Amino acid sequence: MATVRYLDSDVVGVYEMGSDGKKQRIATLLWGDNVRVVKKSGDRYELDFMTREWNEETGKSEWKKHAAFISAKAKFRDDPLMKVRFVDVGQGDAAMVETPKGQLVLIDGGEAQHLRRYFTASWAYILRTKPVNIAAIVVSHGDADHFAGLPSLVDAQRRNNEPAIVVDRVFHNGIVKGPSTAGKKILGRTVKTADGTFITQLEDDLLAVPDTRMNKPFVTWKTAMQEMKKRNKKLRVRRLEYGDDDAFDFLASEDVHVQVLGPITTEVNGKPALRYLHTPGSSGLSPSHTINGHSVVLRLTYGNVRMLFGADLNEESEQTLLARAREDNKSLASEVLKVPHHGSADFSPRILEAIQPVVSVVSSGDENAAKEYIHPRAGLVGALGRYSRGTVERPLIYVTEMVAFFKRLGRVAVHEYTDETSDKERAKAIHVQNAYDKTVFGIVHIRTDGERVLVATHSGRADKKEAYAFKVDANGAVEFEETVSVV
Secondary structure (H helix, E strand, O other), X not given: OXXXXXXXXXXXXXXXXXXXXXXXXXXXXXXXXXXXXXXXXXOEEEEOEEEEEEEOOOOEEEEEEEOOEEEOOOOEEOOOOEEEEEOOOOOOOOEEEEOOOOOEEEEOOOOOOHHHHHHHHHOHHHHOOOOEXXXXXXXXXXXXXXXXXXXXHHHOEOHHHOEOEEEOEEEEOOOOOOOHHHHHHOOOOEEEEOOEEEEOXXXXXXXXXXXXXXXXXXXXXXXXXXXXXXXXXXXXXXXXXXXXXXXXXXXXXXXXEEEEXXXXXXXXXXXXXXXXXXXXXXXXXXXXXXXXXXXXXXXXEEOOEEEEEOOOOOHHHHHHHHHHHHHOOOOOOOXXXXXHHXXXXXXXXXXXXXXXXXXXXXXXXXXXXXXXXXXXXXXXXXXXXXXXXXXOOOOEEEEXXXXXXXXXXXXXXXXXXXOOOOHHHHOOOEEEEEEEEEEEOOOEEEEEOOOEEEEEEOOOOOOOOEEEEEEEOOOOOEEEOXXXXXX
């Protein structure tokens, strides 16, 4: 009978013997991953190991059992780790937080189905027998590139048409984006005061908001939440604002602490309201900058390690956060930073100076000309280098698109269609002269035991990973290890 063990080695190859008598690598695991060890045999540990592979004959993915093994030099640990994955979702954000005890928190979900594909592949083994429980989904704000991909994850099914996920909580910033016909009320009712214009129509339970007040992505998301409610009658939908740290009390038993740093509300007529923000360099009010700037911003602490999820903060909202943090004597210093707004040029160097990241992750990826934002901007990348932790000679800066792998196909004929496309239209081929296929999505893995941090990314080869490790002491001092680099 197999025993579940947690790896205490940074990068471990999983092998099986090929028909030619040579060992072949079938997977690469990272520090903290679990394996089912059958027994130790000579220079190896034999594993109970399966992979999910595509069967060309049946046209389906099927489980394949391997006579797999890892080196006997691999080390094991007793306790699991905190894991964070920044998932390549193209132009958008998605992060998956997995606590040591296995609680899952999803922070945003991109716009297309990238997160669904990655999630169902990552938890495929569990999904064989039961749905995956998600403790919380955090929608940082109501732009489609942050949440329009979540309904497809809710729709994902296991065998026998059973749901793949069950959700306990949904957190959001309270701003509902209306249809384009809503005009000036696209973000809800506003009030003008001597201090500016404020959105006063902040929603708490999105399930109670009429469809007529929502744009199409919001209506689709509401329908998905209704489905989540059917699966879990205790589903809680809650608006978050600065200081609502109690929303994450369900993580406290694991010594995982979360600070809610945004959005920062102002009391107007006795109720919480959010200030309308401006187009950069202008006095004009901007709905897009307002919904971005009032994102849900989280700072997660586990042991000595801190991670700040910056959503789509912009310079105006960053300055407000800095002022409030100083007023409340709160530190923003964090070893890991999910860089705000995909690396936009609309940022404050002062907030980077306050955060002093060691690892910065930009979530971006241009997939069509209509959504080409030139992210990340060169000035932002330069500022990340300049304002990273001053004691670190080689800070780490990642862009999810840049750690993906693209295979060149050359000249191909592509049939582009959806389920609604007619057979006649499907038959039309688009000839592409220089096509590429994204064969590896750009996942940035963060693993930590509260003191040591491993950061790793994949490549186009199963036997090559880029990995770095460092330790953080109780005072925030960082020391990199020299034993891990490119494997």
